[in-house]
Amino acid sequence: MSEPSELPSAPRQRDPSARDLFEILVREHADMVTAYLRSLLGRSSAVDDIFQRVMLTAWRRLDDYDRSRPFGPWLRGIAHRLVLEHYRTSKSAPACMDPAVIGELDRRFERLGSAPGDTFREKADRLQDCVSKLPDAMREAIEHVYARGMLFNAAALALGSGEEALKKRVQRARALLAECLDSSLTSPRSALSPALNSPDLSPRHS
Amino acid sequence: MNSPHPSNPNSGDQSPTNTPVSAQRNAQTNLQSSAHAAPEPAQGSASDVAGELFTHGLLTYLHDDTASAQSQRVSAALRLIDADGRDRSVHGPSERAAGRLVLPRLQPYMKPIMAMAASLVLVGAVTLLVVPTASTASATVTVQASISAMRSGGDRRYEVRALHDDVTMDDAEPIAVVDTRAPNLLVLRGRSPDGRPNIAGRDANGLWGIRPDGVIDRDTPRRAWPRWSNLGQQTLFADSVDALLDEMTKGYTLERRDDQTRDGRTQRHIIGTKKDPMLPGAQTIDIWIDPASQVVERLELHFVPPPQGMRQPGLEGDDRGPGPGGRRGPGGGPGDDRGERGGRGERGEPREPGERGDRPGPDDRGPRPGRRGPGGPDRDRGPGGPGGPDGPEGRPDHDRPFPPPFPGPREGGPRGSEDRGGPGGPEGRGGPGGRGHNPPKTIILQRVNAPAFDASWFSPEAHMQGASQQTPAAAPTNTPAP
Numbered sequence: 001m002s003e004p005s006e007l008p009s010a011p012r013q014r015d016p017s018a019r020d021l022f023e024i025l026v027r028e029h030a031d032m033v034t035a036y037l038r039s040l041l042g043r044s045s046a047v048d049d050i051f052q053r054v055m056l057t058a059w060r061r062l063d064d065y066d067r068s069r070p071f072g073p074w075l076r077g078i079a080h081r082l083v084l085e086h087y088r089t090s091k092s093a094p095a096c097m098d099p100a101v102i103g104e105l106d107r108r109f110e111r112l113g114s115a116p117g118d119t120f121r122e123k124a125d126r127l128q129d130c131v132s133k134l135p136d137a138m139r140e141a142i143e144h145v146y147a148r149g150m151l152f153n154a155a156a157l158a159l160g161s162g163e164e165a166l167k168k169r170v171q172r173a174r175a176l177l178a179e180c181l182d183s184s185l186t187s188p189r190s191a192l193s194p195a196l197n198s199p200d201l202s203p204r205h206s
Numbered sequence: 207m208n209s210p211h212p213s214n215p216n217s218g219d220q221s222p223t224n225t226p227v228s229a230q231r232n233a234q235t236n237l238q239s240s241a242h243a244a245p246e247p248a249q250g251s252a253s254d255v256a257g258e259l260f261t262h263g264l265l266t267y268l269h270d271d272t273a274s275a276q277s278q279r280v281s282a283a284l285r286l287i288d289a290d291g292r293d294r295s296v297h298g299p300s301e302r303a304a305g306r307l308v309l310p311r312l313q314p315y316m317k318p319i320m321a322m323a324a325s326l327v328l329v330g331a332v333t334l335l336v337v338p339t340a341s342t343a344s345a346t347v348t349v350q351a352s353i354s355a356m357r358s359g360g361d362r363r364y365e366v367r368a369l370h371d372d373v374t375m376d377d378a379e380p381i382a383v384v385d386t387r388a389p390n391l392l393v394l395r396g397r398s399p400d401g402r403p404n405i406a407g408r409d410a411n412g413l414w415g416i417r418p419d420g421v422i423d424r425d426t427p428r429r430a431w432p433r434w435s436n437l438g439q440q441t442l443f444a445d446s447v448d449a450l451l452d453e454m455t456k457g458y459t460l461e462r463r464d465d466q467t468r469d470g471r472t473q474r475h476i477i478g479t480k481k482d483p484m485l486p487g488a489q490t491i492d493i494w495i496d497p498a499s500q501v502v503e504r505l506e507l508h509f510v511p512p513p514q515g516m517r518q519p520g521l522e523g524d525d526r527g528p529g530p531g532g533r534r535g536p537g538g539g540p541g542d543d544r545g546e547r548g549g550r551g552e553r554g555e556p557r558e559p560g561e562r563g564d565r566p567g568p569d570d571r572g573p574r575p576g577r578r579g580p581g582g583p584d585r586d587r588g589p590g591g592p593g594g595p596d597g598p599e600g601r602p603d604h605d606r607p608f609p610p611p612f613p614g615p616r617e618g619g620p621r622g623s624e625d626r627g628g629p630g631g632p633e634g635r636g637g638p639g640g641r642g643h644n645p646p647k648t649i650i651l652q653r654v655n656a657p658a659f660d661a662s663w664f665s666p667e668a669h670m671q672g673a674s675q676q677t678p679a680a681a682p683t684n685t686p687a688p
Binding site for chain 2: 019022023026027030031034035036037038039040042043048049051052055056059060098100101102103104105107108109112121124125127128131142146147149171174175177178179181182
């Protein structure tokens with residue numbers, strides 16, 4: 001079952017409870033919600049708590065869910081509001097509030113969700129293909145910062161780079177990865193983003 | 207590109223996405239400070255910023271949120287939903303439900319509440335429903351985190367005390383010491399009323415117990431477990447700690463209370479209330495968790511004694527194993543090697559040969575145990591020895607039916623006090639000062655400093671009479687808690 005609109009409206013022979021149906025939806029969208037929260041919260045420990053609250057809120061507001069619309073965006077909307085609430089209650093700076101950015105982020109998640117693949121993880125794994133095609137310096141930076149979970153200063157030390165230079169490198173890498181992923185979603189998985197072939201992307205930062 | 211914003215149903219068309227978003231800088235800066243490797247303040251269009259957030263989120267998810275972690279996260283969410291207690295069974299289609307998930311109408315009492323909530327919606331904003339279970343969500347998340355932490359390993363030690371009406375925490379001597387090594391190694395050392403050691407555990411080969419005749423019992427190991435650990439259909443310590451906590455999240459409604467400061471440390475306080483009060487086991491459970499390590503520091507199980515003469519269901523006979531479904535009670539402390547942390551001293555060290563019994567027992571007292579947790583309620587005193595495999599008259603338990611398990615009245619009546627110095631048991635076998643104690647109201651597990659356990663510490667052979675007195679590595683000195 002990939003689309004909420006496919007859910008039967010009439011009771012079946014086995015009359016599943018809404019709870020069972022909701023569980024199916026939760027399992028189907030859990031990874032996406034997590035990744036979305038990571039986009040806004042990174043490695044913050046609040047991700048766990050907010051994830052739970054997203055699902056609980058969705059459960060409680062299930063009456064309000066319009067089945068003619070996809071479930072994923074509805075969950076992301078709840079997630080975004082909870083992230084905002086988190087920043088308000090924690091008295092830290094607000095998360096990304098620009099509706100344009102949120103809208104664009106939502107579009108990217110929606111597009112990824114529509115990509116070929118059985119699971120969200122499988123679809124997200126396309127990003128790994130893009131990482132493998134990054135220029136060496138950028139790929140190493142991404143691997144140190146994400147795969148190894150190193151802080152910028154530690155990763156910079158390990159790579160023999162300045163911290164600011166490393167940050168810029170990671171930022172640029174993320175931008176390239178976004179382009180690559182965007183391209184790959186409309187083509188076979190082995191597609192290589194033209195941007196990654198550019199000779200201008202040879203590592204030069206120290 | 208203007209398009210509806212599906213994640214915000216209340217919004218209309220969006221502004222073009224190619225406008226600069228320098229307003230995001232502050233947000234991104236704070237993301238940077240609080241979230242590792244978060245995108246730097248972005249220069250560029252909304253699309254650029256969103257693209258960077260997108261890849262940042264996916265990269266973090268791919269590397270941090272494994273399938274296993276996600277499975278746990280989902281399970282926790284579903285438990286939360288189940289605990290929410292709302293039954294939303296599907297009914298036939300109705301006009302309102304056409305094209306929607308069919309759900310029953312709201313309970314009548316919810317309608318005015320919903321109306322009130324709706325009236326609080328600000329223009330252009332959507333308020334969330336009050337989530338009274340925010341504390342439940344937080345409690346569940348906290349316990350889940352503790353489960354994960356306990357599964358990650360570490361040597362820990364807990365002292366077990368049982369409190370009666372007239373015994374305060376300060377007066378209660380430990381009735382047992384429990385050593386654990388995640389994920390599922392455990393040694394429980396107590397002492398029966400007649401002074402004989404009560405030793406049982408779990409190693410890589412499963413549960414074991416040491417019978418009074420010194421034989422290792424792996425066929426019916428639960429006979430060796432002290433009776434106070436038998437909580438009706440649940441058995442304390444019978445399984446891995448994380449599994450015990452996991453069971454607790456299912457059978458108890460969790461609620462997070464205000465953090466408490468104990469011994470200079472802030473600890474998270476969770477209260478669990480048994481969902482079905484008719485089932486055996488502790489009625490309520492208090493847990494204190496160290497937020498830094500996610501390890502349980504203290505666990506209190508509070509019992510409501512059954513009416514006089516009433517036994518717990520399903521507890522006849524000598525089946526000491528888990529009840530139907532293999533339910534296991536909450537309990538069993540995870541622990542961590544806290545050699546650097548102090549309290550009032552290390553306890554529970556194996557006793558020297560020649561002292562009372564040749565086996566280690568928890569009454570090898572040095573200084574009082576390091577208590578990093580609360581002082582505990584002013585309550586009951588520790589009774590006499592734990593119910594051991596010997597039974598009340600010293601005969602092996604396998605020759606007679608077990609007495610009523612805790613917390614019911616002891617079959618044959620309580621024993622008189624025998625050993626004021628020995629560890630007590632919660633079955634009213636007498637304790638300091640007397641006989642005929644009622645079953646204790648509270649069992650407390652308090653984490654204390656743990657030595658570095660030898661690899662074989664969790665095997666029964668290490669505790670056999672006559673075996674080399676293998677002691678854990680030298681216990682840390684009695685250092686106060688930092």
